Amino acid sequence: MTIRVLLCDHHQLVRAGFSQLIEAAPGMSVVGELEEPLEVAxxxxxxxxDVTLLEFDRSADEVVEAVRRLPRRHDGRLLTGPIALAAHPDDEAILHAYTAGMLGFMLKTDPVENLFVAIEAVAAGRPYACPTALRCLIRHAVMHGSAVAPAESAGNELTQRERDVLQLISAGMSNAEIASALTVTEGTVKSHVSRILTKLRLQNRQQAVVYAFRRGMASGATAQTSMSD
Incomplete structure (x- = not known):
């Protein structure tokens, strides 16, 4: 199935460049381009x-408002997966983007293959963080542990199977992929994930990835880890 992508960037040349790259990639297609973020919804x-790429360097407040206006499905999920594109990111911008509801963050200077990884991850419902964004999230977790991380002893409450699931989460795997890897049902995985978040006093899987990195529990994960909510 072809992943449908919408582009929103103030610069026509930037849109043209991304459009050419995406159209040349197997299984991806650009279905529209626009300049103004408030027209995105x-x-x-x-x-x-399936995915919308949004410039996050100019008029960030408008981009945040644009994400807030995005239509949702009956189950509450966004109808499209928004990815922030930035040329000159800083920690504040990265945290602002994720707080606003972006499912992904990448730099315009990232390798081309990262673009395809980000699009595929977000299209599958898994948030994505480029290496720069992931380092920011980890720094934020370390510096503000009380805001996004549990007490250090909380991980001791996890069962071995829950630790296995956490490691696979940190590797960017979806519930379906984890279920296949562990030879269990997807419902069983969802139950494990729910218990992990409850025990570690976390709000979502993004925070679980940060926790896994902090505790050295991430298995096979890289700085390009994609994370699912």
Missing amino acids: DEVRRLRP
């Missing part, structure tokens, strides 16, 4: 893209 309703 209407275009998402009309075109129903």
